Amino acid sequence: xKTLVSSxxxxxxxxxVAAAQSPSPATGNFRIMGVVVHSLTGQPLPGIQMxxxxxxxxxxxxxxxxxxxxxxxxxxxxxxxxxxxxxxxxFPRQAWDEHNGFSTAVxxxxxxxxxxxxxxxxxxxxxxxxxxxxxxxxxREAQVMLFHRGVEEGNDEIHLRTQTSTDDQGHYHFxxxxxxxxxxxxxxxxxxxxTSPTGPETDPLNVTYPLTYFxxxxxxxxxxxxxxxxxDKITADLSLTAVQAIRLEVTRLMRPNSGSAPNATRKxxxxxxxxxxxxxxxxxxxxxxMTGLAPGEVEIxxxxxxxxxxxxxxxxxxxxxxxxxxxxxxxxxxVGGKLILNQPKAGSAVIILSGRSSHERFQALVNPxxxxxxxxxxxxPDTYQVAIFYRPGSVLASIAATGAKVDGRTIEVAPGADVxxxxxxxxxxxxxxxxxxxxxxxVAGAMIVLLPHDWxxxxxxxxxxxxxxxxxxxxxxxxxxxxxxxxxxxxxxxxWQNAAVLKPYLPHAxxxxxxxxxxxxxxxxTQ
Numbered sequence: 001x002k003t004l005v006s007s008x009x010x011x012x013x014x015x016x017v018a019a020a021q022s023p024s025p026a027t028g029n030f031r032i033m034g035v036v037v038h039s040l041t042g043q044p045l046p047g048i049q050m051x052x053x054x055x056x057x058x059x060x061x062x063x064x065x066x067x068x069x070x071x072x073x074x075x076x077x078x079x080x081x082x083x084x085x086x087x088x089x090x091f092p093r094q095a096w097d098e099h100n101g102f103s104t105a106v107x108x109x110x111x112x113x114x115x116x117x118x119x120x121x122x123x124x125x126x127x128x129x130x131x132x133x134x135x136x137x138x139x140r141e142a143q144v145m146l147f148h149r150g151v152e153e154g155n156d157e158i159h160l161r162t163q164t165s166t167d168d169q170g171h172y173h174f175x176x177x178x179x180x181x182x183x184x185x186x187x188x189x190x191x192x193x194x195t196s197p198t199g200p201e202t203d204p205l206n207v208t209y210p211l212t213y214f215x216x217x218x219x220x221x222x223x224x225x226x227x228x229x230x231x232d233k234i235t236a237d238l239s240l241t242a243v244q245a246i247r248l249e250v251t252r253l254m255r256p257n258s259g260s261a262p263n264a265t266r267k268x269x270x271x272x273x274x275x276x277x278x279x280x281x282x283x284x285x286x287x288x289x290m291t292g293l294a295p296g297e298v299e300i301x302x303x304x305x306x307x308x309x310x311x312x313x314x315x316x317x318x319x320x321x322x323x324x325x326x327x328x329x330x331x332x333x334x335v336g337g338k339l340i341l342n343q344p345k346a347g348s349a350v351i352i353l354s355g356r357s358s359h360e361r362f363q364a365l366v367n368p369x370x371x372x373x374x375x376x377x378x379x380x381p382d383t384y385q386v387a388i389f390y391r392p393g394s395v396l397a398s399i400a401a402t403g404a405k406v407d408g409r410t411i412e413v414a415p416g417a418d419v420x421x422x423x424x425x426x427x428x429x430x431x432x433x434x435x436x437x438x439x440x441x442x443v444a445g446a447m448i449v450l451l452p453h454d455w456x457x458x459x460x461x462x463x464x465x466x467x468x469x470x471x472x473x474x475x476x477x478x479x480x481x482x483x484x485x486x487x488x489x490x491x492x493x494x495x496w497q498n499a500a501v502l503k504p505y506l507p508h509a510x511x512x513x514x515x516x517x518x519x520x521x522x523x524x525x526t527q
Contacts, residue, residue: 034117044070079109102466138170142188154497184214337421395479408457428516442471
């Protein structure tokens with residue numbers, strides 16, 4: 001089942017934890033009972049805090065502390081599905097058999113086995129280090145970013161996990177990590193730098209630090225991956241070397257006062273943007289001087305909140321003497337439209353566009369009359385996935401567009417396009433309840449994936465779940481259509497949106513035809 005690990009568990013552990021106690025005999029009709037052990041050694045772990053809450057709710061029902069030999073027990077009066085959560089010193093909060101925000105719920109009821117649970121808790125890992133300069137002095141207030149490479153939503157990609165700043169000793173620390181492949185990236189400015197927009201570029205103190213990847217590369221391709229296993233305490237120190245800073249002159253070929261000052265950013269691993277300049281000065285003649293830039297590829301952009309079509313973006317390799325004339329023939333796109341609800345209106349709706357190439361996300365709030373307009377920063381031409389967040393039971397029935405090509409739930413937008421969308425929502429969401437089997441017996445912890453036809457252009461229609469303790473799962477909010485269902489026993493690290501990777505599993509998948517407003521039951525064999 002899909003847990004609310006990201007939000008609900010934060011609620012769990014900020015609530016008062018019951019006093020340490022040994023599990024008492026159950027007083028309800030059923031019990032959730034088992035033992036908590038170290039995932040690596042199998043050693044029982046007394047003292048671990050255990051909590052249960054009903055699936056899909058944030059309210060903690062009970063909290064106990066595991067007794068001798070790691071035993072725990074909860075009396076439960078009502079049948080149903082319960083999320084089981086553990087946390088202890090050296091063991092970050094985690095749900096039972098958790099994978100990427102999914103976990104296995106404990107199913108309680110007549111004929112259900114909820115009293116023989118083995119909860120294997122994973123010890124936390126950490127990555128720490130010190131950032132120093134070429135004189136081996138600590139770099140204070142450096143921005144340190146932790147990136148993780150792994151399969152998220154079926155794609156093997158690198159994503160920002162978290163970030164922090166160095167302290168007065170140049171130290172940083174990332175705790176509560178699970179296993180995986182990580183990268184460290186540092187952005188900083190020398191404390192002694194003199195990067196005046198009007199000063200001479202040849203000033204020996206006109207210096208900056210280039211974006212630096214562990215273990216010392218200034219290019220993403222040279223970044224050293226850090227392999228983290230449960231319980232690891234890894235040290236990753238970095239040394240930064242200052243380089244002569246570049247002052248970039250930007251001339252805006254736009255009407256006066258039409259937008260904000262230009263902004264300079266650098267891409268990290270192709271998707272995350274980091275500020276590349278720490279100072280700028282604009283003149284009445286339409287010129288802006290940006291300082292503190294390290295040589296290399298930089299994205300320079302300007303925005304116009306009143307008219308997104310006047311926004312612009314240029315990618316260039318900055319070097320001494322380089323000047324930029326911001327384009328008057330903008331390639332920014334403008335997107336607006338109308339949301340049509342074939343149902344009584346209730347609540348607000350939000351439309352989100354996710355760029356396939358740029359990895360950028362833009363959102364627009366739908367007005368009471370159904371109109372919407374994307375505004376703000378520069379929107380590049382791209383192929384965008386369209387998603388709508390509205391009330392449960394609603395489905396996206398159709399998308400039509402002028403100024404863009406529609407393919408499934410995607411729109412392909414050319415440079416400079418003026419796009420008007422007509423998005424129709426209706427009732428008609430269906431639901432699948434199922435059971436994962438192997439040789440006729442229920443299987444817990446399997447990943448279930450429901451793929452629509454042409455899933456590359458219909459990613460918002462993909463549904464996933466993790467089978468619970470009795471092998472059951474639920475896939476909600478399914479629009480009508482033809483789908484392919486798979487159950488993978490060890491699918492969490494499979495790049496399952498890659499057609500070549502998925503191909504061997506398709507012969508054993510099940511085809512599901514979904515009609516509006518239906519509830520389906522199915523049994524599916526795990527692979």
